[in-house]
Amino acid sequence: MRLAALVVLVHLLAFVSACARPGSSARDPSRGESVAQLAGPDFVGDYTARWDVVSGDVFVEARLARGAGAALFVDLGAERWVRDAVVGVDHRDDPSAPLRPLAHDGRAFIAPECAKAPCRVRYRYALREAARSIDDVDVASEEGETVEAPPSTWLLAPFFEGDTTSKIRFRVETSDGSRFVTGVYPSSAARDAWDISLDDLRSSPYSAFGTFRSRVVDVNGARLAIAIAPGKLAIKDDELVAWAETRARAVAGYFGRFPLPYSLVLFVPSRGGWVGGGRTLAGGGGTVLMRVGERATTAALADDWVLVHELIHLAFPSVSRSFAWAEEGLATYVEPFVRARAGFIDAERAWSGLVRGLPNGLPAAGDRGLDQTPTWGRTYWGGALFFLLADVEIRKRTDGRLGLEDALRGILAEGGNNAVRWDLDRVFAAGDRATGLNVLRELHERMGSEPSPVDLGALFGTLGLVTSSSASTGRPGRHVITVRFEEAAPLADVRRAITLGRPGIVGTIER
Ligand SMILES: [Zn+2]
Known part of the structure; x- marks a missing residue:
C-alpha cells in the first residue's frame, strides 16, 4: 500500500478543511451548465489531457462548472511543475475569449472566476521533469521509457473534504505509439474517458504514459x-x-x-x-x-x-493510517491460504510461513495496541494474528459452518473494496453482519487499544501445528522452522478448514 499517498492526503485534508465550502453545492441546478451538458449533473469538471512523448509534458484543457471552487490543487509537492496556467470565464459561444494567468498561492491555484461562473483552465504539466525530480512512485516516477503518475499529480482540480458526489471526467490523448494506462474505473457513459469523484482523485490509482x-x-x-x-x-x-x-x-x-x-x-x-x-x-x-x-x-x-x-x-476498503495493520495484516494472513487453495503451495508451507512470522506480531514492552503501535511487526504480523484469531473464533462459534472468508465476502458484497475509503468500524460491522456474530468488533475492542498478548505456543498446539527447527544448509548459524500437522489436536478440523475452505463452498478454484 501507499503510506506516502496517505501522508499527502492528510496534509491536503488539513489544508482544505480550512476552506471547505458550506454545504454541498453539487446538486445546485443553477451551476455548471457547460460541464453538466458535457458529462452530467454530478460533474464539476471535464478534462482533456494530451501527452507529448517528446517533451514529456501533459497539456491539459479543463472546463469547470460554476461554483467548482476558487481553489484548485494537484498533489502536495507536485505544484512546481504546473506551467503556463491560464484561467477565464467559459464563454461557450466564444472559444477565443481571453484567459489570464492563474495565480499560485502555496498549495492552491486561485481562480475566483470558477466560483462565480463556468470557467476554463489551461496549463502544461511538466510530467517527465516532475518524475525525475520527485522520483516517488506514489506521486511521479520515471520508469525506464515510461512515466508513472496518478492523475492526482497532473490534474488540477477542486477538492472539498469528503466530497464523494462531485466528479470529474477526463480523457487522455496520446500519439507516436504511446498510450495511457490507469486503474481508474472507465466511464460507464462516455467512450475513452474516465470518471472519478473529487474525493477518490486524491488517492487515484497508479497510471502511466508509454508504449x-x-x-x-x-x-x-x-x-x-x-x-x-x-x-x-x-x-x-x-x-x-x-x-x-x-x-x-x-x-x-x-x-x-x-x-x-x-x-x-x-x-x-x-x-x-x-x-x-x-x-x-x-x-x-x-x-x-x-x-x-x-x-x-x-x-x-x-x-x-x-x-x-x-x-x-x-x-479490503482503504482505511485511515492508524488502521494500516488491518490492510497489511489481512493481506499477510490470507495470502498463504489463497495460494494453498489454488494449489500453488502445499499446506505445510502455508502454515510454516505463519508460524515463523507471527512471533513478530506479539506486543513488545510499551505497546499501546494495534491502533497505536505502527511498527513493522505489529502492522504486518500483529494484523495477521488478529485475522487468524478471528478466523479460528468464527469457525469455533459456528461449528465450522462459517469462516473469515464469509465475513470478508460480506464486506465486499456491501461495496467495501479498496477503491472506497471506509471507517474500520463500518468495515468490521459489515463483516460481522455476514457471519451474524460480533467477532471482528470484539477482537478490535480487545486488541486495538491494548497490547493483548497471545500465547502462540498454545494456539499452535490446539490447531495441531507441530514445529521443528533444523540447521539451515544454505546459511550457517541460521535455523529453518518447518511444520507438520497433528491430526488429533482439538482444533485440527479448524486448521484444515482454514487451509482449504469448506468442501463444495469455498473449495479450490478450477484451473
Ligand atoms: Zn501490503
Missing part, C-alpha cells in the same frame, strides 16, 4: 487489464499475463469474486532476477504495480507471494 503491451482478461466477470512496460525481460509476455490471471483467479476463489469490477496490473521491468516490489494504490479504481527483474525466470514467478498479497489489498 505498453497490454491485454484485458476476464476474471469471474471482472475486467483485469494487464500492461507491460517496455524494457528487457527474460520472461515472455504470455507468461506474465498467465501469472497475473492465475493469481487473480486464486484471489477470486478465496473471496468468491474478484474484488474490483475493473483494475490494472502494471508490470515494470527492473534489474536483477527477482520479482517483487509490489505496491497497490486504489481510489475510484485500483492498480497493482509489480516490478519484474529482467532476468526473472518462470520459477521466480511460481514462487512469488507478493502479487497475491497486493491483489488481496484490492479486497
Whole structure:
C-alpha cells in the first residue's frame, strides 16, 4: 500500500478543511451548465489531457462548472511543475475569449472566476521533469521509457473534504505509439474517458504514459487489464499475463469474486532476477504495480507471494493510517491460504510461513495496541494474528459452518473494496453482519487499544501445528522452522478448514 499517498492526503485534508465550502453545492441546478451538458449533473469538471512523448509534458484543457471552487490543487509537492496556467470565464459561444494567468498561492491555484461562473483552465504539466525530480512512485516516477503518475499529480482540480458526489471526467490523448494506462474505473457513459469523484482523485490509482503491451482478461466477470512496460525481460509476455490471471483467479476463489469490477496490473521491468516490489494504490479504481527483474525466470514467478498479497489489498476498503495493520495484516494472513487453495503451495508451507512470522506480531514492552503501535511487526504480523484469531473464533462459534472468508465476502458484497475509503468500524460491522456474530468488533475492542498478548505456543498446539527447527544448509548459524500437522489436536478440523475452505463452498478454484 501507499503510506506516502496517505501522508499527502492528510496534509491536503488539513489544508482544505480550512476552506471547505458550506454545504454541498453539487446538486445546485443553477451551476455548471457547460460541464453538466458535457458529462452530467454530478460533474464539476471535464478534462482533456494530451501527452507529448517528446517533451514529456501533459497539456491539459479543463472546463469547470460554476461554483467548482476558487481553489484548485494537484498533489502536495507536485505544484512546481504546473506551467503556463491560464484561467477565464467559459464563454461557450466564444472559444477565443481571453484567459489570464492563474495565480499560485502555496498549495492552491486561485481562480475566483470558477466560483462565480463556468470557467476554463489551461496549463502544461511538466510530467517527465516532475518524475525525475520527485522520483516517488506514489506521486511521479520515471520508469525506464515510461512515466508513472496518478492523475492526482497532473490534474488540477477542486477538492472539498469528503466530497464523494462531485466528479470529474477526463480523457487522455496520446500519439507516436504511446498510450495511457490507469486503474481508474472507465466511464460507464462516455467512450475513452474516465470518471472519478473529487474525493477518490486524491488517492487515484497508479497510471502511466508509454508504449505498453497490454491485454484485458476476464476474471469471474471482472475486467483485469494487464500492461507491460517496455524494457528487457527474460520472461515472455504470455507468461506474465498467465501469472497475473492465475493469481487473480486464486484471489477470486478465496473471496468468491474478484474484488474490483475493473483494475490494472502494471508490470515494470527492473534489474536483477527477482520479482517483487509490489505496491497497490486504489481510489475510484485500483492498480497493482509489480516490478519484474529482467532476468526473472518462470520459477521466480511460481514462487512469488507478493502479487497475491497486493491483489488481496484490492479486497479490503482503504482505511485511515492508524488502521494500516488491518490492510497489511489481512493481506499477510490470507495470502498463504489463497495460494494453498489454488494449489500453488502445499499446506505445510502455508502454515510454516505463519508460524515463523507471527512471533513478530506479539506486543513488545510499551505497546499501546494495534491502533497505536505502527511498527513493522505489529502492522504486518500483529494484523495477521488478529485475522487468524478471528478466523479460528468464527469457525469455533459456528461449528465450522462459517469462516473469515464469509465475513470478508460480506464486506465486499456491501461495496467495501479498496477503491472506497471506509471507517474500520463500518468495515468490521459489515463483516460481522455476514457471519451474524460480533467477532471482528470484539477482537478490535480487545486488541486495538491494548497490547493483548497471545500465547502462540498454545494456539499452535490446539490447531495441531507441530514445529521443528533444523540447521539451515544454505546459511550457517541460521535455523529453518518447518511444520507438520497433528491430526488429533482439538482444533485440527479448524486448521484444515482454514487451509482449504469448506468442501463444495469455498473449495479450490478450477484451473
Ligand atoms: Zn501490503
